[in-house]
Amino acid sequence: MTARIGVITFPGSLDDGDAQRAVRIAGAEPVALWHGSHDLEGVDALVLPGGFSYGDYLRAGAIAALSPIMSEVRDAAAKGMPVLGICNGFQMLVEAHLLPGGLIRNAHQQFIRRDQRLRVENASTAWTSQFEVGEEITIPLKNGDGGYICSAETLARIEGEGLVAFRYVGVNPNGSLDDIAGLANERGNVVGLMPHPEHAVEPGFGPDTAAAMRSGVDGLSFFTSAIASLAAAAA
């Protein structure tokens, strides 16, 4: 059976279309969901896409985290449904306390857009199982509020429990603590990261690689990982 992966559109979401496309290219059925609804339409997994929901007013992701559909997202996450937050979606997950810490303005105050190298630190989550620990990947990064911060106690806990899913390699683009680019929850079903896997899923439209321009498809494994974890859970 084809996995059905929901992509929630919030007011100001920008990458919902790309996230749906990534789901389709990975081999699942994308389901468009709406922030104002309380209906997850029976999907098997969820993507909270990037963008600038509510213009980043109050704090990035803060108002979207109070959306009607987020109560269903919380319940589904608590029951183990795979949930991926990308960029603004990651900001929503920390604002909804589904992941620890917070995201603030980039340390250098500039919006940044670059093809970013990352190291996979945890390959046992629902969204990273198709990677190897220590594997380096390149996917686009584009944000203004990507600086990851948390208390010293929280940092010690997430490092100690292996909850850091991805770390920036080569350059820390936004001043994030410990070069943290993405996190997972204890159960491994909820993952959030600032860079954008959905923009690196199809040859011709991804980051440049040594082999050819725009041929990078390192983001595809996020979505095939989720499909594999759903298949494993159903078996």
Next chain:
Amino acid sequence: MPTIVVDVMPKSELLDPQGKAVAGALARLEVGGVSDVRIGKRFELTVATADEATLAAVEKIAAEILSNAVIEDVVGIEVVE
């Protein structure tokens, strides 16, 4: 109608990139001997009555919505008539 003012500041131990940028600009301009700048937010909430129940509700809103306890502190809640 009374207004309740809520002040929120980034936690003192955490980097405040906005404040740092302004402090850097002031240092470049060589004005005023300012050694540090931190930038926070002021919310003005208009309420029908500033009674105890409303204040309790505003305290809850301030802690849970207007601020994010991970990165910010509520530093003041004040009724302004």
